[in-house]
Structure formats: C-alpha cells, structure tokens
Amino acid sequence: MSQQILILDFGSQYTQLIARRVRELNVYCEIHPFNKIPTITPDIKGIILSGSPCSVRDQGSPDVDIKQFGNLPVLGVCYGAQLIAHKSGGQVLPSHAREYGRAKLTTVDHHNELLKEIAIDGQVWMSHADTIASVPDTFEIIAATPSVKVAAYKVKGTQVYGIQFHPEVTHTIQGKELLRNFVVHICKCAQDWTPDQFVEATVADLTKKLGNDKVVMALSGGVDSTVAAILVHKAIGKNLHCIFVDNGLLRKDEFAQVLDSYKHMGLNIKGVDAKDKFYTALKDLTDPEDKRKAIGKTFIDVFDEESHLIQDVKWLGQGTIYPDIIESVSVKGPSVTIKSHHNVGGLPAKMKLKVVEPLNTLFKDEVRVVGKTLGIDPAILGRHPFPGPGLGIRILGDITADKVRILQEVDSIFIGGLREHGLYDKVWQAGAMLLPVQSVGVMGDERTYERVVSLRAVTSTDGMTADWAHLPYEFLANVSSDIINKVKGVNRVVYDISSKPPATIEWE
Known part of the structure; x- marks a missing residue:
C-alpha cells in the first residue's frame, strides 16, 4: 500500500479539494468523517483536519482528540486549527466581521518548515465566522494578516500545525506549496502514487480477488464504466461479460457507435435493445423523481434478465468513483436527496452478487488520467458526462x-x-x-x-x-x-x- 495522508472531514465544502491537491502531489490520501476514524496503520504518514460550517464554541460541535495520533504530523485547516487551539486552552471568539475572501500575509516565519518559500504579502483565502483570538504559551504564531493575528501556528516541540486560511482553494496563491511542505517535507511522504502504479496495483489486486470468477458489468459509453471495464478485462479477460442497454434515451446513433468502439477495445460486449420496455415504464410520468425511479427499475429488470443468461456469474462490476463513496458517508449521514443518483443501487441486492469497484478511490479527473495510461481512445476519455437516465431527464x-x-x-x-x-x-x-x-x-x-x-x-x-x-x-x-x-x-x-x-x- 502506498504511503498516505488521512483527511478528517468536519463537514467543509472544501474537503474534497484538500484531497485533490494532495493527490496532485502524487501522494495518496483518503477522506473519513471525524467520527469514523480508521485504524491508524504504518502507511498513514500525517493527518489533515478540515474546515467546518460549525463553531468550536457550539455544544455538540465536531470534535477529535489529536493525542490518539501519537507523534504523527497534524495540520488543522480553519475549523481544524480552531479546534486544536480551543482544546489546548486558546481562545476562539466570533470575528468582529466575518473574515471571508482574499487576505495578505504580513508576517511569515520562513524558518518554519510549513512556511518555507511562502511569500510575505502572499494572497490567502479566508472563510470563517470565528477567529483564534489567543493561543497558549505552548504555541508559536508563525503567520499573520492585517486582521488575523493568528493566521498560522505551530505547537512547540511537536509536528502539529494550524492555519486559519484555506490552502486547497486556488485563491490561496501558494496553497499547493504549503501543502507540499506539509505532506512531502514534514510527513516525509514519497511521491510515488502515479497512474502507472495505480494500474499495476489495481490489476494485480483484481487478478487475486476475482481469480477465475465471471464478472458482469453494465457499460454506458462514459469514462468511468469504460476505464473500470478495461481494468477488470486486464485482470480476467473474457471472464468479463459487458452489457450495453439501449434505453431509448441515448443520443442520436449512440447505441451503434458505442458498441463499435467497445468491440475495437477487445471487450466481450452484448448490446440489448430495450427501448420499448423503457417507454412503457415511462408512459404518462412527468415528475423527475418518478421518471428516474422508473428508468432505474427498468434497467435493473433488463440487466438482471440479461445477466441470468450468463452462467455462474459471481461479481457485478461498477464504475463507482470516489465522490460517490464520500457523499454516501457524510459527516452527519447521507445528505438531503436533491435527485436520485443515476448509479443503480438495487442491482447487488436483487442479483445476489458481490460488487467490485476498481475506481472507488479515484476522482473523475484521475479516472481520465488512468484511462490515458491504459491507452483508451481520447474520444471516450474526453466525452462529456451524460446522465444515467439520459434524455429522460x-x-x-x-x-x-x-x-x-x-x-x-x-x-x-x-x-x-x-x-x-x-x-x-x-x-x-x-x-x-x-x-x-x-x-x-x-x-x-x-x-x-x-x-x-x-x-x-x-x-x-x-x-x-x-x-x-x-x-x-x-x-x-x-x-x-x-x-x-x-x-x-x-x-x-x-x-x-x-x-x-x-x-x-x-x-x-
């Protein structure tokens, strides 16, 4: 397993951005809710605490005890920094005015490893309603802005740091350099998490996990399902059975074009014309949720029927990506449903299959990079996202x-x-x-x-x-x-x- 950074999520809208910036450094990282911390294994080299819409002064606000991480380096971002200061005896108070937007660093301790090569007068992005008014004597202040006297600090004699600004957003001009200082220089992470390494490790893992078992997979012509299918195909070859369903809601000529492109990749694929079944299921429906659910149910029925024509299938392959996983395990439980997700969640239960998801640690842009490494046609990798319910919505x-x-x-x-x-x-x-x-x-x-x-x-x-x-x-x-x-x-x-x-x- 690659060395990694553990990011604890307190509910910030920017948490996924932190992960993306860390991964841009070729360092693997995972996001976990603050109240569901995984076992701290030797491959975890550092911890980042995210921001939050909450206040550390509120009863029942998100909390974590960093002592459980031993001597691992810790970086608190915004709420994370306020939490560490608050629990250490510092004073966190409401800001005189909400500190939101661009700010300039007026003092920077360049002797501190976190802030090496970070410019004085460098632009950072603030987004908080509270501010750290004072820190205990065991802290040293290492950066300030005109209105925020504790813009960054270090806990003396430790590798624990806090910053009140957001290094993950592009408005913080040297945010990536700061994260590099923490992840590479302080946490000592090797920058070896590359697309080539991911492909090699994933195919080896799939080969071991699947053995001679058969896998069935629904393909859509999109990036995620295509890259996932190629990875599984590399591991088990013709034991992967792909099904592409024409739900009558595809783009013009898409059914024939997608089938042709997959056959050129050597995939074992069957096209199923089910237009009439979908039109019948959708007849007279006007509510968007009703339409999504009818499309999803019909897809499950068609896919299940086709899958049973293949003997001894044990696995269902899916192109689930990391944001799908994160958003289903949010800090306070699943978020409010804006619209039903197009990934069809009813399949594994109905078909009694084990699920294999080779992309469930990757963001969308990372999937495209892996696809490029696999030699997939740029026309597929560059294809715009297209909703699962297609033209139905x-x-x-x-x-x-x-x-x-x-x-x-x-x-x-x-x-x-x-x-x-x-x-x-x-x-x-x-x-x-x-x-x-x-x-x-x-x-x-x-x-x-x-x-x-x-x-x-x-x-x-x-x-x-x-x-x-x-x-x-x-x-x-x-x-x-x-x-x-x-x-x-x-x-x-x-x-x-x-x-x-x-x-x-x-x-x-």
Missing part, C-alpha cells in the same frame, strides 16, 4: 418516442457544432433540454406553434460547481438557425445562463 414532462427523436436531432446539431468549432473540449458538459411549452413563430408566411429547446453548456473541474459557458454569440446564432431549420417541431432556441449553484447542471 432532459425532456421535461412526459416521455414519448417522438419527443426523444426531436431532442436527439437538436442535441446532435449542438454537440456536432461544438466539435466542429473546436469548443467541445473547452466545456465540461453540454446538452439540450426539451421544454414542456410551445411558442408562436413564423416560418415562411405561416404561423407556427411549436416546441422550445434550451441549450446548456457549463465549465467545471469536477461537476460539483459549474459556471455557464460563454460560447461565442456567432456560434449560438448559427446553431439556433440550424436547429430551427432542420428539426421539425422546434421553432425557438434559448441558452441557459445559470450557474451551479443554485441551478443544477441538468434541469431535472
């Missing part, structure tokens, strides 16, 4: 085959235009929504009363937050004209300029 209201046809044509023109104009790789995700409204238009000398479509394109790094993509007006004008002229049933095109939050990327 991009057609607002009830689903019919004719509505699917309309949206497939619109989507094809939009996505094709992005590719043709070199814009596809500049956006994180793009698609079209068919709205449940009609509008008056004029075509030739005739009045029309037809459908409205909304185009959606966003930029993002991980899909957790997203900004609407500022596509050129000329491009949007050309795409709009093409859609209205070529897609029968559409006479108006709009462009969605909502960011996430508050809007989600998909409309349903």
Whole structure:
C-alpha cells in the first residue's frame, strides 16, 4: 500500500479539494468523517483536519482528540486549527466581521518548515465566522494578516500545525506549496502514487480477488464504466461479460457507435435493445423523481434478465468513483436527496452478487488520467458526462418516442457544432433540454406553434460547481438557425445562463 495522508472531514465544502491537491502531489490520501476514524496503520504518514460550517464554541460541535495520533504530523485547516487551539486552552471568539475572501500575509516565519518559500504579502483565502483570538504559551504564531493575528501556528516541540486560511482553494496563491511542505517535507511522504502504479496495483489486486470468477458489468459509453471495464478485462479477460442497454434515451446513433468502439477495445460486449420496455415504464410520468425511479427499475429488470443468461456469474462490476463513496458517508449521514443518483443501487441486492469497484478511490479527473495510461481512445476519455437516465431527464414532462427523436436531432446539431468549432473540449458538459411549452413563430408566411429547446453548456473541474459557458454569440446564432431549420417541431432556441449553484447542471 502506498504511503498516505488521512483527511478528517468536519463537514467543509472544501474537503474534497484538500484531497485533490494532495493527490496532485502524487501522494495518496483518503477522506473519513471525524467520527469514523480508521485504524491508524504504518502507511498513514500525517493527518489533515478540515474546515467546518460549525463553531468550536457550539455544544455538540465536531470534535477529535489529536493525542490518539501519537507523534504523527497534524495540520488543522480553519475549523481544524480552531479546534486544536480551543482544546489546548486558546481562545476562539466570533470575528468582529466575518473574515471571508482574499487576505495578505504580513508576517511569515520562513524558518518554519510549513512556511518555507511562502511569500510575505502572499494572497490567502479566508472563510470563517470565528477567529483564534489567543493561543497558549505552548504555541508559536508563525503567520499573520492585517486582521488575523493568528493566521498560522505551530505547537512547540511537536509536528502539529494550524492555519486559519484555506490552502486547497486556488485563491490561496501558494496553497499547493504549503501543502507540499506539509505532506512531502514534514510527513516525509514519497511521491510515488502515479497512474502507472495505480494500474499495476489495481490489476494485480483484481487478478487475486476475482481469480477465475465471471464478472458482469453494465457499460454506458462514459469514462468511468469504460476505464473500470478495461481494468477488470486486464485482470480476467473474457471472464468479463459487458452489457450495453439501449434505453431509448441515448443520443442520436449512440447505441451503434458505442458498441463499435467497445468491440475495437477487445471487450466481450452484448448490446440489448430495450427501448420499448423503457417507454412503457415511462408512459404518462412527468415528475423527475418518478421518471428516474422508473428508468432505474427498468434497467435493473433488463440487466438482471440479461445477466441470468450468463452462467455462474459471481461479481457485478461498477464504475463507482470516489465522490460517490464520500457523499454516501457524510459527516452527519447521507445528505438531503436533491435527485436520485443515476448509479443503480438495487442491482447487488436483487442479483445476489458481490460488487467490485476498481475506481472507488479515484476522482473523475484521475479516472481520465488512468484511462490515458491504459491507452483508451481520447474520444471516450474526453466525452462529456451524460446522465444515467439520459434524455429522460432532459425532456421535461412526459416521455414519448417522438419527443426523444426531436431532442436527439437538436442535441446532435449542438454537440456536432461544438466539435466542429473546436469548443467541445473547452466545456465540461453540454446538452439540450426539451421544454414542456410551445411558442408562436413564423416560418415562411405561416404561423407556427411549436416546441422550445434550451441549450446548456457549463465549465467545471469536477461537476460539483459549474459556471455557464460563454460560447461565442456567432456560434449560438448559427446553431439556433440550424436547429430551427432542420428539426421539425422546434421553432425557438434559448441558452441557459445559470450557474451551479443554485441551478443544477441538468434541469431535472
């Protein structure tokens, strides 16, 4: 096992960013809730305590005793720093004004290993309602800003540090250098967690775990399921049986294209045309959750039926990635359901199979890097995320085959235009929504009363937050004209300029 950093999550919105920054240093790390700390094994070289929306002064606020970590280096970030100070006899008080946003370091102790090469006047990002007003004599203050006199500290005679700013966000200009100082120089982690190492270790682990067993896996044409399938295929070859279901909600010509691309990879794959079953299950449903659940249930039924045609299957392969795991084990239990997740969770229980998830320690961008190492076609690795329920949640209201046809044509023109104009790789995700409204238009000398479509394109790094993509007006004008002229049933095109939050990327 690689050396690793353990990150304890107190509920901060930035916790996953800490993990991403550590991994960018080629050091493995895991996030665990503060109240579910794993066994401290020799491969754990240091601990990072995250921020939190809570106050250390509140009754029942998240707490952890760092003495249990022995002499391991500890870095408290924001709430984590306040917690260590508070428990050591320091004073944490409400800030005179909420300290949020950019700040400048006015003093920096460059003799301290955490702050080596961190510039005086360097920009950091604050986000806290409390502040450390004083620290005990056993602490030394190693950095300050004009309004925060304890911006960073070290506990004397230990390797315990606290910082009140967030090094993981890009607004802290030298945040990565600070984390490198902690992870590499203080914790002494070898920077050996690389894509090549991950592939080698994962394939070896899968080979040992699966042996001669058969694995069945649903493929979608997306990055996660593809990379997961190739890893399993490397371990067990033809004992991997892949199934690609056409739910009637795919993009135009996608079923044939995806099947063809997988066969070129040497995967053992079967395509199943189940469009009519999905349309029947979706008939007259308009509520987004009802549609998601109907699609999920129908997929389970179809996949289960197909799986039983394969003899002696013992494992179900899934392309689950790390954020799925983290978000299902949150600090205070599962978060409020915004929408049902497209990963179909009912399969293992129904099929009585063991589950294998080769990507469940990776973030999305890491999956793409591993895919590149595996030699997977860049067209698949660069493919925009596409929701599991497909066009079913991009057609607002009830689903019919004719509505699917309309949206497939619109989507094809939009996505094709992005590719043709070199814009596809500049956006994180793009698609079209068919709205449940009609509008008056004029075509030739005739009045029309037809459908409205909304185009959606966003930029993002991980899909957790997203900004609407500022596509050129000329491009949007050309795409709009093409859609209205070529897609029968559409006479108006709009462009969605909502960011996430508050809007989600998909409309349903």
